[in-house]
Amino acid sequence: MLTAVFLPLIFALLIPLLSKWKDKIHTGWFVLIVPFTVFVYLVTKTGKDFAPIRETYQWIPSLNINFDFYLDGLGLLFGLLISGIGTLVVLYSIFYLHKSEQLAHFYVYLLMFMTAMFGVVFSDNVYVLYTFWELTSLSSFLLIGFWNHRKGSRYGALKSMLITVFGGLSLLGGLILLHLVTGTTSIQAMIEQKEVIIQSPYFGWILAFVFLGAFTKSAQFPFHIWLPDAMEAPTPVSAYLHSATMVKAGIFLIARFLPIFVLSEWFMIVTSTVGIVTLCIGSYMAVRQTDLKGILAYSTISQLGMIMAMLGYGTSTAIFAAVFHILNHATFKGSLFMVAGIVDHETGTRDIRKLGGLMTLMPITATLALFGTFSMAGVPLPFLNGFYSKEMFFQASLDLSGTSSITEVLAIVIPILAVVGSIFTFVYSMYLFFGTFRGEYKEQELPKKPHEAPIGMLISPIILITGVVVIGLYAQLVNEPLLAHTYEAITGEISNKTISYWHGFIPAFQLSLLVVGVGTVLAMTRKRWSSIYNVLPGSLSLNRVYDWLVDRTEKYSMKITNTYMTGSLKTYAQLLLSAIFIISAAILFLTNGINLEATDLAPITIAELLIVGMMAFAAIATVFTNSRIAAILILGVVGYGLSILFVLYRAPDLALTQLIVETVTVALFLLAFMHLPELRKRTEPLRTRALNATIAISFGALMTIVAISSFASKWFEPISQYFLETSKSLGGGKNVVNVILVDMRGLDTLFEIAVLALAALGIYGMIKLRGNSKEAK
Amino acid sequence: MRTNDLILRTTTNLIAFILLAFSVYLFLAGHNAPGGGFIGGLMTAAAIVLMYMTYGFESVSKIIPINFRFLIPVGLLIAVLTGIGSFLFGAPFLSQTFGHFSEIPILGDVELATAMLFDLGVYLTVVGVTLTIILTIANDQ
Numbered sequence: 001m002l003t004a005v006f007l008p009l010i011f012a013l014l015i016p017l018l019s020k021w022k023d024k025i026h027t028g029w030f031v032l033i034v035p036f037t038v039f040v041y042l043v044t045k046t047g048k049d050f051a052p053i054r055e056t057y058q059w060i061p062s063l064n065i066n067f068d069f070y071l072d073g074l075g076l077l078f079g080l081l082i083s084g085i086g087t088l089v090v091l092y093s094i095f096y097l098h099k100s101e102q103l104a105h106f107y108v109y110l111l112m113f114m115t116a117m118f119g120v121v122f123s124d125n126v127y128v129l130y131t132f133w134e135l136t137s138l139s140s141f142l143l144i145g146f147w148n149h150r151k152g153s154r155y156g157a158l159k160s161m162l163i164t165v166f167g168g169l170s171l172l173g174g175l176i177l178l179h180l181v182t183g184t185t186s187i188q189a190m191i192e193q194k195e196v197i198i199q200s201p202y203f204g205w206i207l208a209f210v211f212l213g214a215f216t217k218s219a220q221f222p223f224h225i226w227l228p229d230a231m232e233a234p235t236p237v238s239a240y241l242h243s244a245t246m247v248k249a250g251i252f253l254i255a256r257f258l259p260i261f262v263l264s265e266w267f268m269i270v271t272s273t274v275g276i277v278t279l280c281i282g283s284y285m286a287v288r289q290t291d292l293k294g295i296l297a298y299s300t301i302s303q304l305g306m307i308m309a310m311l312g313y314g315t316s317t318a319i320f321a322a323v324f325h326i327l328n329h330a331t332f333k334g335s336l337f338m339v340a341g342i343v344d345h346e347t348g349t350r351d352i353r354k355l356g357g358l359m360t361l362m363p364i365t366a367t368l369a370l371f372g373t374f375s376m377a378g379v380p381l382p383f384l385n386g387f388y389s390k391e392m393f394f395q396a397s398l399d400l401s402g403t404s405s406i407t408e409v410l411a412i413v414i415p416i417l418a419v420v421g422s423i424f425t426f427v428y429s430m431y432l433f434f435g436t437f438r439g440e441y442k443e444q445e446l447p448k449k450p451h452e453a454p455i456g457m458l459i460s461p462i463i464l465i466t467g468v469v470v471i472g473l474y475a476q477l478v479n480e481p482l483l484a485h486t487y488e489a490i491t492g493e494i495s496n497k498t499i500s501y502w503h504g505f506i507p508a509f510q511l512s513l514l515v516v517g518v519g520t521v522l523a524m525t526r527k528r529w530s531s532i533y534n535v536l537p538g539s540l541s542l543n544r545v546y547d548w549l550v551d552r553t554e555k556y557s558m559k560i561t562n563t564y565m566t567g568s569l570k571t572y573a574q575l576l577l578s579a580i581f582i583i584s585a586a587i588l589f590l591t592n593g594i595n596l597e598a599t600d601l602a603p604i605t606i607a608e609l610l611i612v613g614m615m616a617f618a619a620i621a622t623v624f625t626n627s628r629i630a631a632i633l634i635l636g637v638v639g640y641g642l643s644i645l646f647v648l649y650r651a652p653d654l655a656l657t658q659l660i661v662e663t664v665t666v667a668l669f670l671l672a673f674m675h676l677p678e679l680r681k682r683t684e685p686l687r688t689r690a691l692n693a694t695i696a697i698s699f700g701a702l703m704t705i706v707a708i709s710s711f712a713s714k715w716f717e718p719i720s721q722y723f724l725e726t727s728k729s730l731g732g733g734k735n736v737v738n739v740i741l742v743d744m745r746g747l748d749t750l751f752e753i754a755v756l757a758l759a760a761l762g763i764y765g766m767i768k769l770r771g772n773s774k775e776a777k
Numbered sequence: 778m779r780t781n782d783l784i785l786r787t788t789t790n791l792i793a794f795i796l797l798a799f800s801v802y803l804f805l806a807g808h809n810a811p812g813g814g815f816i817g818g819l820m821t822a823a824a825i826v827l828m829y830m831t832y833g834f835e836s837v838s839k840i841i842p843i844n845f846r847f848l849i850p851v852g853l854l855i856a857v858l859t860g861i862g863s864f865l866f867g868a869p870f871l872s873q874t875f876g877h878f879s880e881i882p883i884l885g886d887v888e889l890a891t892a893m894l895f896d897l898g899v900y901l902t903v904v905g906v907t908l909t910i911i912l913t914i915a916n917d918q
Binding site: 652653656657660661663664667668671672731732733734735737738739741742743746747749750753754756757759760761763764767768 | 803807808809810811812813814815816819820823846849850852853856857860870871873874875888890892895896898899902903905906907909910911913914915917
């Protein structure tokens with residue numbers, strides 16, 4: 001299975017090597033082998049006596065993250081869809097994309113996507129599942145933006161990326177919680193511990209996070225908005241990703257974790273509500289679209305909603321119907337996208353208002369569309385697979401029963417909504433077929449003269465429609481070897497379902513007839529009631545919410561950044577000092593760090609008082625002087641005062657150094673400030689000055705408190721005694737300060753002189769290289 | 778144009794040497810009395826700056842033909858090498874030692890420490906740094 005999963009990715013590496021022949025042979029012919037091989041491999045696995053297969057390959061064993069592949073019925077169904085429709089899509093794309101396109105890019109992205117999807121459906125390890133999950137988002141982003149010179153493509157790609165990655169990250173949160181709760185990374189092992197998960201306090205979060213991941217990926221309300229915009233992708237991509245495979249990843253996820261979630265009532269409530277709402281909104285909005293792919297996009301949304309709702313019901317009929325519909329939807333929707341692509345390719349437009357009357361010009365395409373749309377609508381004809389799953393859907397909706405007040409309401413509302421959604425499904429299906437292929441032929445509006453598509457383009461939809469009919473006629477062909485195993489994988493029970501055309505004149509069949517009846521009337525009078533769309537949704541649109549959100553996020557983050565990143569050093573200093581003050585003061589206060597005891601103090605002499613008073617006076621005077629020279633000289637007073645203090649405190653080395661350094665700095669200040677203009681009279685408003693004063697005073701007060709507190713809190717003896725005792729015996733000198741500097745802690749001194757050297761070289765460089773940089777300009 | 782600053786020149790002649798001698802004293806006495814490489818270096822630089830102030834850049838450059846920038850790497854190198862030197866004796870970086878030498882002519886019994894060599898590096902660096910900064914800024918147009 002490792003080979004099956006990574007075969008597309010490895011083949012993608014070889015594609016650049018094929019570019020030599022790209023003018024002679026379409027790259028797609030080489031690519032075609034890959035999904036076909038996997039498809040054949042998976043077909044050999046199907047059969048009545050299928051048993052799950054498990055394979056493990058080490059990746060990060062220390063974190064329990066390994067390539068654990070688990071092929072059960074569910075994985076098999078999805079694997080067959082991915083490889084089978086993948087083969088057909090590659091075949092179709094050979095005739096759809098011209099050799100002048102960037103084919104190497106296209107097929108690399110497509111193969112990357114295939115690997116990602118195989119990985120998602122075969123993984124048993126949650127983290128590996130997540131890795132592949134994000135890879136599908138990434139490759140889908142690349143595919144939607146394939147024609148990156150178009151603005152719409154870039155917009156659609158970004159939108160789908162933002163929404164699906166948002167969901168993907170939520171999913172990661174859910175999977176991590178599952179791992180924490182169960183202590184295992186294997187999904188099957190988690191299912192065995194479902195009671196533990198249900199009872200854990202995190203269960204609500206797990207459910208919410210996994211829902212977000214599944215609903216965003218499967219375009220459920222209100223996250224469905226990315227799918228219509230993803231229609232900017234080339235049609236093979238839409239057929240593959242946005243009808244058959246990627247959008248079903250969310251469905252897959254829900255089905256995979258269903259044995260755990262189904263124990264909770266909230267799973268049923270949320271999933272079926274979201275699904276049924278999506279079904280109604282998708283089908284309702286599809287009728288409004290004018291773009292063929294737009295109709296199909298909303299149709300996909302609504303069909304996914306239907307599958308999601310059925311999974312939410314959690315009953316055995318519903319789950320079997322969901323599994324069946326996953327297969328059915330993939331067949332007819334894939335073919336319909338291909339038909340839309342053919343119409344686009346041959347007429348030059350996808351606008352349904354310009355199309356019409358193509359039936360006689362494109363008879364084969366029209367036949368394919370007829371089968372596809374009628375199957376999608378669920379027309380009760382024995383050779384259309386869509387009807388079977390639709391009838392089971394009605395049956396399952398009617399079978400719902402409620403135990404709590406919420407579920408009781410749902411059991412009444414859901415069947416009604418299901419019928420309403422199905423009526424609109426019927427309407428847009430008819431609209432799609434009759435609008436394109438019947439009616440009046442508007443030759444002057446079409447950019448190209450239409451004719452039947454080349455046979456190569458028709459093969460794939462023909463195969464898919466054959467699938468529709470074959471499944472319709474001989475449903476047992478897929479039931480026993482495949483669907484029964486899928487059902488078993490989801491529920492853990494042996495399937496005893498049979499698919500038969502005639503169940504009797506049961507309520508579900510009556511509903512089907514009702515849908516066809518009302519749907520026909522609505523479809524024929526569509527023009528008369530279509531003005532309802534101006535009222536509802538009218539100007540209401542989730543796209544506007546999305547645009548507004550993106551726009552506002554950008555605008556406000558810009559605003560917030562601009563409020564403090566002003567470029568003014570003064571503002572930065574104010575912010576930094578205030579932040580330090582607030583944080584330090586809060587921590588001091590909260591940890592009772594303030595200790596203002598006055599013990600162990602030395603007596604104060606008059607000389608010290610005089611000098612400190614003088615220094616304080618000079619420091620204050622520096623702030624208020626308006627002359628630069630005066631400020632420098634008064635600052636010198638502080639410096640010399642300090643050196644006298646050093647003398648008084650018996651630090652001769654410090655006093656000497658401070659004296660000389662002070663002299664040198666005053667001299668340097670004078671030298672440097674000679675070049676500066678006179679200080680201007682300060683003109684800041686009183687408020688700014690008051691603010692500055694407040695910050696300065698509070699910061700000074702904070703430092704004072706910190707100094708006093710740290711002096712008052714002595715936790716251990718200083719090590720200076722050691723230095724005093726050993727200076728002579730170990731260092732060979734009586735000057736303890738110097739012995740510390742050059743002997744005991746010589747490394748500090750070494751780097752301090754290195755700092756000095758750098759400063760000197762810096763000053764030299766700044767002054768000497770000034771001329772050169774001007775010349776260079 | 779320079780005014781006739783005879784008094785300044787005369788006193789400088791005297792004071793510069795006293796300063797230089799004092800700085801050497803500070804440097805040498807550092808281990809046992811206040812002083813050391815840092816202060817000694819600053820004092821030497823002060824003496825040389827005084828000479829510059831009195832006699833001008835041109836004349837002093839002729840008398841002391843040293844590029845002071847060159848002293849910076851020399852000083853750093855000495856300081857680092859004294860540190861590396863301790864490896865030769867299997868000791869950690871910057872280990873210092875000292876000993877008494879009684880057979881040195883004239884001076885008699887003297888205590889010599891390897892720390893002195895390190896201090897020499899500090900001294901030279903400080904002289905180089907101070908003079909480089911001051912001369913660079915002062916000569917800037």
